[in-house]
Amino acid sequence: MACQGLAKGETTNTLKAESESLKAKLEEERAKLHDVELHQVAEKIDALGQFVMKTRRTLKGHGNKVLCMDWCRDKRRIVSSSQDGKVIVWDAYTTNKEHAVTMPCTWVMACAYAPSGCAVACGGLDNKCSVYPLSLDKNENLAAKKKSVAMHTNYLSSCSFTNSDMQILTSSGDGTCALWDVESGQLLQSFHGHSADVLSLDLAPSETGNTFVSGGCDKKANVWDMRSGQNVQSFETHESDINNVKYYPSGDAFATGSDDATCRLYDLRADREVAIYSKDSIIFGASSVDFSLSGRLLFAGYNDYTINVWDVLKGTRVAILFGHENRVSTVRVSPDGTAFCSGSWDNTLRIWA
Amino acid sequence: MTINTLSQDGVQRQQMPCLTKMERMIISMQDPDMGIKLRNQRLLITVIPHAMTGLDIVEWLIKKCSISDEEALHVGQLFVKYGYIYPLKEPRNLILKADDSSYRFQTPYYWMSTRWPASELDYAIYLAKKNIRKQGELIEYEKECYNALHKRINHTWDFVVMQAREQLRASKQRRKGDRIVLECQEQAYWLVNRPPVSPEHYKLTTLTKNTIAMLTPWCSLKYIGVSNLNGSYVKYCEQYQPHDPIMQGCLPSNPWITDDIMFWNMNSETYMFIVALPTKLRVERWSFSFMELLNDQMGRKEFLTYLEKEFSAENLCFWQACEDVRHGETAKIPEKVDEVYKQFLAPGASRWVNIDSKTMEKTLEGLKRPHRFVLDDAQMHIYFLMKKDSYPRYLKSELYKNLLARAIVPQETKKSVFPFMRRQRHSSPSPALATQTAEDDGKAKYSNSNSGTASRL
Helix, strand or coil: CCCCCCCCCCCHHHHHHHHHHHHHHHHHHHHHCCCCCHHHHHHHCCCCCCCCCCEEEEEECCCCCEEEEEECCCCCEEEEEECCCEEEEEECCCCEEEEEEECCCCCCCEEEECCCCCEEEEECCCCEEEEEECCCCCCCCHHHHCEEEEECCCCEEEEEECCCCCEEEEEECCCEEEEEECCCCCEEEEEECCCCCEEEEEECCCCCCCEEEEEECCCCEEEEECCCCCEEEEECCCCCCEEEEEECCCCCEEEEEECCCCEEEEECCCCEEEEEECCCCCCCCEEEEEECCCCCEEEEEECCCCEEEEECCCCCEEEEECCCCCCEEEEEECCCCCCEEEEECCCEEEEEC | CCCCCCCHHHHHHHHHHHHHHHHHHHHHHCCCCCCCCCEEEEECCEEEEEEEEHHHHHHHHHHHHCCCHHHHHHHHHHHHHCCCEEECCCCCCCCCCCCCCEEEECCHHHCHHHCCCCCHHHHHHHHHHHHHHCCCCCCHHHHHHHHHHHHHCHHHHHHHHHHHHHHHHHHHCCCHHHHHHHHHHHHHHHHHHCCCCCHHHHHHHHHHHHHHHHHHHHHHCCCCCHHHHHHHHHHHHHHHHHHCHHHHCCCCCCHHHHCCCHHHHHCCCCCCCCCCCCEHHHHHHCCCCHHHHHHCHHHHHHHHHHHHHCCCHHHHHHHHHHHHHHHCCHHHHHHHHHHHHHHHHCCCCCCCCCCCHHHHHHHHHHCCCCCCCCCHHHHHHHHHHHHHHHHHHHHHCHHHHHHHHHCECCCCCCCCCCCCCCCCCCCCCCHHHHHHHHHHCCCCCCHHHCCCCCCCC
16 A cells, blocks of 8 residues: 655645545435436346245265355365364265365364365465365375465455466455465555455456455445555445455446345445345344346345345345354355355355255 | 555565665674774764764765765665664754765664564653653654553553653763763664654545545546446346356256256366357357357357457467466566567567557557566457457357357256155266376466456356
């Protein structure tokens, strides 16, 4: 971050006033247009019929709370991480465990599968993100070839490979996000702008592939330019911590799940919130969200052990899925959209289809 | 590697190699024979030993490093900035003047590399001492810091004041010359480690300025409003609905539900299964957007075949090479960029790509100092060229239409006669194996992942 000082005639108060007046001006402009909301536009389309989704696989093997999971691009393998420090790679289709790594720390809050399928990245309370190449030699200890890539000054909350195995994007409890080169462990870019822990990030599925969104405990969701490190857009309408952020498949919007028990959809072109998914009966926070392949459905895992399925366009809840016996910590749709996986504090993972 | 650059540790860790180099030079500056001649300097009425003038420093650097005046002054400045040398007369001004102003070497105890933990407590004691000495005459930012610290570590404030008084009393016992030197050393240390703007202040200023920079462009745009944009969500959802297995099912069947993996086999990305003909849905999807075409390995291959017929295949190859630079290993960037230049950009190159002169000029200029994004402008130009020109024509071409006509619509898997008998779930080769074999053949490591930007397939 290029630290800026005050120019002549500026004080922190004048700057604050200028910032506030700009925000007010934008709000004024928005109010002038009598915008038709998303759910109103969606009134014309057919409602979704009876929704039946069942648990098709239950993956048992973790000794403690499952905190995170990620799909492999082969559409059937997954990696999951847990509070007990274990990171397991499964073939979710057969429910076989293929690899297991024991991390030197507990609370492994982040894990990610490399695009090639040859490695996994994970981290948590050790403040680091480490990459483990997956070896098929049963006798080889995966921990031996571990590569320490990222180093934060607080816990690692989320990590993701960019388009290749060579770069990793991380977010941390120290309030920053960072981009790293895997081979050298070099910091390529850092992103400052959150004023509290950053809990989640997601890469944009855009043509130029240069932006990502992050959400944190400061209730803000920020959009960043990966090249310059600049914060290009910011959204602050949630009433509590944002636990998870996910892009809408077209890349024009993103959804958030928050401790305020709502999920929201933000449009990047209009620079505002366009939908809010909430219900009086949903009191507990949403920990994780993901879209179905077409973007019509939003799956959200909650701290009250349930998964709610929302109609993204109409704003209504389509189904509520029971099954987990404790908080749902992570929800991810498979790369080809055939199923989604949920991980929970009840030590299991479930595949739903 | 910690990224908190405002912290003590952050600064040191980033600069450790240069600190070692600096210290080596400082030590040779102090060499009794070959170093700078030190003498006593008069500061008001006191005589300070072991001091030197700014001019001495610059001249020594010129001689030792065989550099110009300007460069010597610049290097000397760095020593002062990082606290290895400090000025006696105007200590607040951490700059080097090539005249007869007096300077001294900082004691190694206070060197940056020594990592003496400059804690809040130490800083508080220092400010308290100053406060007592100058009887409440701290300068603006010091006052701010002092008050902030007083609030933050209020519980140990008695200790702070007591320590300050004790240290002041001890220093009064010393000779005036020594006392002044010690005061200067300490002051210099704190000037370097707690520069004249408080970190909170800096942070707030930077964040607010960034917010203003972010909001300003939106104010000048004619505000779009969401009515137009909401339609795009409906359109997108409707277009992709047939491709969404959870919404509409998939043919022959969803593997998770029926335990039949035909769906995966038929849509295989990799060439481990020789996919004779793609499904109709898959080929249709290539027409949704240029990105969809490029994200599918098979689609990309088909498009390349088409471009070869049009003699413009170098465009796609160039684009792929640029992706490889952007997402590849940092260490390999210079050599990769060089390869790209030789193959695609150099005059008379075998696969020369047609970029407008302005972009070409800018790119060639940037190639002098190759970095990850140096080819971005050129890559974007070619990408949009293909998107606006070749891609639409491909969709209208015989090659595409033929494939679409021949593409298959799978039969729905018949439900098992005995529904309680579960089909056997076959395992599949791990992707780690696939690439290990490829590695053995000396091929590229992540050929599977070269499917463009992150997508949901």
